[in-house]
Amino acid sequence: MTDVVLLIGTRKGVVLARHHGHGPWQLDPLQLVMSEVYGVGIDQRRAVPRLFAGATSPHWGPSLFHSDDLGRTWAEPERAPVAFPEGTDTSLVRVWQVQPASPAEPEVVYVGVEPHALFRSTDGGVTFDLVEGLFNHPHRTQWVPGGGGACLHTIVPHPTDPSRMLVALSAGGVYRTTDGGASWEPANRGIQAYWLPEDQRFPEFGQCVHKLASHPSFPDRLFAQNHFGVYHSDDYGDSWVNIESGLPSTFGFPILVHPQEAGTAFIFPLQADSDRMPPDRRCRIYRTRDAGAHWEPLGEGLPGPGYHSAVLRDGMCTDGGDPAGIYFGTRNGEVFTSQDSGDSWQLVADHLPDVLSIRAAVVA
Amino acid sequence: MTATLLLPAVLRPTVGGQAAVATEAATVGEALDRLADQWPQLERRLRDEQGHLRQHVRLYLGDTDIADLDGMATRLSDGARLHIIPAVSGGSC
Numbered sequence: 001m002t003d004v005v006l007l008i009g010t011r012k013g014v015v016l017a018r019h020h021g022h023g024p025w026q027l028d029p030l031q032l033v034m035s036e037v038y039g040v041g042i043d044q045r046r047a048v049p050r051l052f053a054g055a056t057s058p059h060w061g062p063s064l065f066h067s068d069d070l071g072r073t074w075a076e077p078e079r080a081p082v083a084f085p086e087g088t089d090t091s092l093v094r095v096w097q098v099q100p101a102s103p104a105e106p107e108v109v110y111v112g113v114e115p116h117a118l119f120r121s122t123d124g125g126v127t128f129d130l131v132e133g134l135f136n137h138p139h140r141t142q143w144v145p146g147g148g149g150a151c152l153h154t155i156v157p158h159p160t161d162p163s164r165m166l167v168a169l170s171a172g173g174v175y176r177t178t179d180g181g182a183s184w185e186p187a188n189r190g191i192q193a194y195w196l197p198e199d200q201r202f203p204e205f206g207q208c209v210h211k212l213a214s215h216p217s218f219p220d221r222l223f224a225q226n227h228f229g230v231y232h233s234d235d236y237g238d239s240w241v242n243i244e245s246g247l248p249s250t251f252g253f254p255i256l257v258h259p260q261e262a263g264t265a266f267i268f269p270l271q272a273d274s275d276r277m278p279p280d281r282r283c284r285i286y287r288t289r290d291a292g293a294h295w296e297p298l299g300e301g302l303p304g305p306g307y308h309s310a311v312l313r314d315g316m317c318t319d320g321g322d323p324a325g326i327y328f329g330t331r332n333g334e335v336f337t338s339q340d341s342g343d344s345w346q347l348v349a350d351h352l353p354d355v356l357s358i359r360a361a362v363v364a
Numbered sequence: 365m366t367a368t369l370l371l372p373a374v375l376r377p378t379v380g381g382q383a384a385v386a387t388e389a390a391t392v393g394e395a396l397d398r399l400a401d402q403w404p405q406l407e408r409r410l411r412d413e414q415g416h417l418r419q420h421v422r423l424y425l426g427d428t429d430i431a432d433l434d435g436m437a438t439r440l441s442d443g444a445r446l447h448i449i450p451a452v453s454g455g456s457c
Contacts, residue, residue, distance in 0.1 A: 059450045080408050084413055089414060091414050
């Protein structure tokens with residue numbers, strides 16, 4: 001196993017875990033204490049990766065911190081790094097997603113926030129400007145909050161074409177741009193909004209997409225975990241196909257694509273929105289290796305029966321290495337890793353505050 | 365008018381470790397506007413970007429919550445002491 005840093009956002013701060021060679025995981029002390037860290041990010045386009053933590057203090061409000069020394073210290077600019085401009089009558093609630101852009105734009109970083117909006121940085125993620133093309137979209141006033149809030153929670157930049165990008169928001173659905181963010185169109189054809197009347201369940205927008213994922217080498221291939229329903233697209237969101245056959249339930253939050261195997265994806269199903277615990281009360285990841293034609297449960301090394309916790313939408317990630325490390329964190333404050341594509345799992349940490357977000361990177 | 369803002373320990377790193385900062389202002393709102401120039405990291409922990417006092421922040425002029433006075437329009441006398449208080453309603457477990 002190579003050297004890995006694992007950035008863990010929790011309800012009470014951020015923790016960095018480090019792994020060297022075959023030794024045990026080392027956990028740094030909790031930082032940004034008593035802040036809810038819903039979004040973490042790692043920008044690996046730099047010689048020393050830049051870490052990000054979107055942290056919200058219940059008293060003192062939201063901010064976006066960055067670290068250029070692998071989490072030993074954190075900084076923020078004097079002026080608010082992410083703020084709605086005058087005239088919008090809108091205030092930042094929290095940062096949900098931090099996403100570096102493609103290598104073609106090395107200083108560009110995006111954040112997705114609550115209330116529904118996208119911000120863009122051209123200085124490496126220190127200061128941000130509102131992406132007005134999406135904020136002024138005529139659908140925006142019809143987007144509604146999901147259970148977690150009115151969040152833009154997923155940003156999927158195209159790996160080679162900076163003009164193309166997808167975002168997902170709850171509850172508005174998937175939107176995409178092909179002109180660098182100036183204009184946006186919904187991309188939800190085939191995704192069901194199960195709560196609507198039967199003859200209206202496939203609207204143009206308004207779906208509650210919980211997480212969207214793409215494969216880095218096959219950007220037209222997408223996966224989505226919805227508020228009921230797991231979907232796959234092979235045409236960059238022109239159309240979606242339901243791939244939930246074989247799953248014990250279709251509700252859940254995270255979905256992750258294997259960085260090398262384009263047909264391999266991982267989810268953590270929950271029984272239902274009215275029963276947000278794993279089916280059979282077992283801690284199990286479900287994996288497909290054929291883009292959703294078949295699913296298999298994975299539980300070797302995970303806790304035994306009687307498990308009642310959950311994994312949130314940004315609680316699962318890969319380090320992108322080859323072989324890839326897969327990671328997930330739970331609302332019980334546990335973090336697990338697999339170094340064999342999910343066949344077996346090992347505990348990285350436990351007794352943390354509940355895990356809200358997690359990102360990993362292989363480092364030199 | 366010179367007013368003094370008294371900070372809880374958790375906010376002191378935003379002003380170089382000081383326990384209090386002084387500002388020239390005739391009202392509470394004006395004092396916070398001045399803070400936005402003098403100590404922007406402190407000011408944005410008290411107000412959001414639209415100028416609204418954050419939900420779990422309380423400002424006391426002497427021993428009175430400004431919410432029970434004139435809010436941001438509350439007038440400051442020379443030597444006024446404005447206490448920044450994290451409300452017990454905030455927090456997360």
